[in-house]
Amino acid sequence: MDFHVSLAGRGDLSARIYRELLDAIVDGRLRPGERLPPTRELAQRLDVSRTTVTDAYDRLTAEGFLVGKVGAGTFVSEQPVKRAERRAAHGVARPRPIWDTLPQPTPLPWLEFDFRLGTPDGQLFPLETWRRLVAREMRAKVVHNADYTDPSGHEGLRAAIARYVGVSRSVHAGADDVVVTQGAQQALDITARVLLEPGDCVATEEPGYVPARRLFSSHGARVVGVPVDDEGLDVSALPDDARLVYTTPSHQFPLGTPMSLARRTALLAWAEQHDAVVVEDDYDSEYRFSDRPLQPVQSIDRGGRVVYVGSFSKTLLPMLRIGFLVAPASLLPALRTAKQLTDWHGDVINQAALATFLDEGLLARHIRKATREYARRHELIVETLEKDFPWLDLVPSAAGLHLCVRSEADVEPVVAAARAKQVGVQALADFCAGPVQHGLVLGYGAISLDNIREGLRRVRTN
Incomplete structure (x- = not known):
């Protein structure tokens, strides 16, 4: 591997090479089992003596970070190494204030009954x-x-x-x-x-x-x-x-x-x-x-x-x-x-x-096929909501991959309890920047027809 080693800083050359390699191993840039350059090759590249590089390799080997294999070379140890926390980049550079107010993207957790919005069915x-x-x-x-x-x-x-x-x-x-x-x-x-x-x-x-x-x-x-x-x-x-x-x-x-x-x-x-x-x-x-x-x-x-x-x-x-x-x-x-x-x-x-x-x-052919499937899901959700959720007021909708129901009461406890039961639903309040409006928003692109009844049953029994 063409691994870069900086010789900037204080200390003798061997110590600098040691620190560079150690940081790379601890940070995970050099992964377990990865082969290091031969000492002669690295010495030529850095324009130092081979002994200087050998001393750094020997020290890392003695500490268990490297393993030498006769006839094969020197490798990062396969033994688990406690990775150090990545050092925070403390500096004076700052983003514009607006970026401190915007949430960072986080991956959505997988849930067994997922009524998330904006996600089509990949199986279609x-x-x-x-x-x-x-x-x-x-x-x-x-x-x-x-x-x-x-x-x-x-x-x-x-x-x-x-x-x-x-x-x-x-x-x-x-x-x-x-x-x-x-x-x-x-x-x-x-x-x-x-x-x-x-x-x-x-x-x-x-x-x-x-x-x-x-x-x-x-x-x-x-x-x-x-x-x-x-x-x-x-x-x-x-x-x-x-x-x-x-x-x-x-x-x-x-x-x-x-x-x-x-x-x-x-x-x-x-x-x-x-x-x-x-x-x-x-x-x-x-x-x-x-x-x-x-x-x-x-x-x-x-x-x-x-x-x-x-x-x-x-x-x-x-x-x-x-x-x-x-x-x-x-x-x-x-x-x-x-x-x-x-x-x-x-x-x-x-x-x-x-x-x-x-x-x-x-x-056009794909949309016709997908529409038939999504229509069945839409119909089943509407039917179940009207039958089992009399406390929710359905907002009429005849298109798309989600529908909305309004509520007079705060639904955040319902959303939290549903998530604990592997059901993902969103509160209407999540989409409000002004006065909070109460209700649920249910997507049906990511959930199969067979899972809809059970998912809504878990929401109802919260």
Whole structure:
């Protein structure tokens, strides 16, 4: 292994080499069983005598950190070594204050009955078809086209997305109007980079999508929550100085109610009057179980004020990290530049595979199949809630991967007791930045049909 050894610092050369190697072993950078360079080779690389290196190796061997094997070399001991705590990096560098207020990401624990939100069923993913498409792109492109590519995304995918959202959602777009992103979250990020100055006001739904709220705050925006009622975002409550309005009109997160056509029209009129931009996150709208979806706000926008954001995380898999935005021509040059400055471009192989997946109608077929399965789960949860949870008020919802129920009482004890019984549910209060609203939000993408009754039974018996 080409292991770097620094000779900076005090002490004789052998002691410095000893300390460097010891720190690497204790920190775990040199793992048990790993082979060290021969003493002669390391001595030549460091321009020291072989005896200097040998003395350091001998000392570590005597202390049990290294093991010499005749004819094979010197190795890190396989015996368990108590790892020292990684030394904290004490320094004067500090992040902006906002980063001290935002929670660090933590992996969600595995639970036997998991009603978590925003997670599709990986078992429904057409893995064999996807593997075939990716393999085809690997053979065709990796060797012959290894350069950096267009930050807007794979040209074929942008065209396929424009056709797909045009047919399925009546979005007005051509390939040049689309920017492919690493999920919807990056679409929001580059939009914020382009539009917001520190201190600008951003209006978000209340309750609403927490990652979006935190992202806008991280850009220095002043985020204001706007109430949501049975018709969606209350346009009359929007702050006059809002520069950007973030909304999920097709399937409001987390309540699940769609925004009425009257509210959509009013929102566009408000944006025109106040010179604001509407970011329309078409969250979770692909899976619909009954009513026809209303047209997106983007499709009735005549002033070029809507940035339409979508993602394939719910329809396929979150790990693919493919999303997109459709933006007015006036914003596209800046958005492309922001995308390039952020990560240049995404995974071209997966993007090309997705283009074929869309063009061959495979996504539409997958959504039809998945919708039938999710509809059964949705129906069973609704049936069970109405029968066994009379104290909860179901919020009507006919789409998506989750539903919401309201409660007059605090449900935090219910959530905690359910978690102790291996059931994961979330409180509606988790999505509130203003006055707390009580209730539960139940996802059904990560839980099988067979586990729903038992999971809800455990919630009821808390």
